[in-house]
Amino acid sequence: QSVLTQPPSVSEVPRQRVTISCSGGSSNIGNNAVDWYQQLPGKAPKLLIYYDDQLPSGVSDRISGSKSGTSASLAISELQSEDEADYYCAAWDDSLNAYVFGTGTKVTVL
Amino acid sequence: EVQLVESGGGLVQPGRSLRLSCTASGFPFGDYSVSWVRQAPGKGLEWVGFIRNKVLGGTTEYAASVKGRFTISRDESKGIAYLQMNRLETEDTATYYCTRARYCTNGVCYPFDYWGQGTLVTVPS
Numbered sequence: 666q667s668v669l670t671q672p673p674s675v676s677e678v679p680r681q682r683v684t685i686s687c688s689g690g691s692s693n694i695g696n697n698a699v700d701w702y703q704q705l706p707g708k709a710p711k712l713l714i715y716y717d718d719q720l721p722s723g724v725s726d727r728i729s730g731s732k733s734g735t736s737a738s739l740a741i742s743e744l745q746s747e748d749e750a751d752y753y754c755a756a757w758d759d760s761l762n763a764y765v766f767g768t769g770t771k772v773t774v775l
Numbered sequence: 776e777v778q779l780v781e782s783g784g785g786l787v788q789p790g791r792s793l794r795l796s797c798t799a800s801g802f803p804f805g806d807y808s809v810s811w812v813r814q815a816p817g818k819g820l821e822w823v824g825f826i827r828n829k830v831l832g833g834t835t836e837y838a839a840s841v842k843g844r845f846t847i848s849r850d851e852s853k854g855i856a857y858l859q860m861n862r863l864e865t866e867d868t869a870t871y872y873c874t875r876a877r878y879c880t881n882g883v884c885y886p887f888d889y890w891g892q893g894t895l896v897t898v899p900s
Contacts, residue, residue: 698886709892710812710820712886712888715877753820755820755822755885757885763836763838764885767819
């Protein structure tokens with residue numbers, strides 16, 4: 666059971682915007698940076714956002730991240746079929762002394 | 776081009792050992808920390824542990840679920856990181872990914888900006 670909670674799934678039609686939430690606590694999101702990873706079907710995960718809102722080189726600017734208190738969010742604008750994937754938030758947890766991943770969210774493009 | 780290639784996975788009986796290798800190329804291996812992440816079939820991602828870079832002493836941290844059973848090491852001369860897994864359990868069945876940690880801050884190393892393709896370890900019941 667992860668300490669970072671995400672909705673199991675979200676869906677939206679193409680060209681719309683989806684937001685994925687990640688809820689944690691004071692020992693993880695509340696005190697450390699949040700990262701987001703995308704995992705396409707059958708592929709290795711890919712870093713999408715780091716340090717709450719930073720985009721790695723090569724990641725589409727349709728992707729954005731934010732954090733407030735003990736929650737974080739990932740937004741994907743102008744949704745495309747290629748965005749269908751599983752998305753995971755992650756953060757260091759000071760109490761567990763571990764890097765924890767969220768429960769994961771499956772994004773479906775209708 | 777940064778590359779991480781895992782090898783060594785396979786079928787192993789409960790209680791036995793297995794060593795995974797992660798061969799790195801395309802970047803100064805000694806400057807970066809390496810982390811292992813696993814994913815059980817159909818499940819989410821689970822951090823296994825990391826080994827810090829040379830400057831930080833090459834020390835390690837582990838998840839509670841593997842602490843005392845798994846050991847991460849690195850060979851700087853070969854550019855290879857290892858995951859030694861002892862006393863394997865059925866719950867250790869997963870695809871194991873080797874990753875590069877982009878930064879280390881206060882000794883904690885993440886995020887993971889490059890990932891290998893993964894290697895499957897199966898521990899049958």
